[in-house]
Amino acid sequence: MTSVDEKFIKNMSQKDYMNDIxxxxxxxxxxxxxxxxxxxxxxxxxxxxxxxxxxxxxxASIESEKIVTLRLIDRETKLLHKIEKSILK
Numbered sequence: 001m002t003s004v005d006e007k008f009i010k011n012m013s014q015k016d017y018m019n020d021i022x023x024x025x026x027x028x029x030x031x032x033x034x035x036x037x038x039x040x041x042x043x044x045x046x047x048x049x050x051x052x053x054x055x056x057x058x059x060a061s062i063e064s065e066k067i068v069t070l071r072l073i074d075r076e077t078k079l080l081h082k083i084e085k086s087i088l089k
Contacts, residue, residue, distance in 0.1 A: 030087045037080040044073045 009025050016022070047069050 027087065030083055034080060034083045034087065037076050037083060041073055041076045041080065044069050044076070 004021060004025055006025075009022055012019075012022065048066055
């Protein structure tokens with residue numbers, strides 16, 4: 001199947017709503033989003049492991065950064081689950 005762009009999809013008539021072309025387009029889009037989320041989660045996890053400095057002065061700022069990074073991981077993980085659920089539909 002040839003690739004189509006978002007503009008082509010938006011310009012399709014209402015009667016063509018969620019035809020095979022559109023389903024394929026959105027399935028691919030969801031797979032791309034899933035890959036992006038997975039990459040972000042892995043990068044955030046690497047950040048947590050890299051940010052271990054032994055100096056006590058830095059500990060408070062490191063812990064703050066870890067908390068923010070953990071929140072980002074949590075958000076991306078929730079989004080990833082929603083994307084995976086949508087792919088299965």
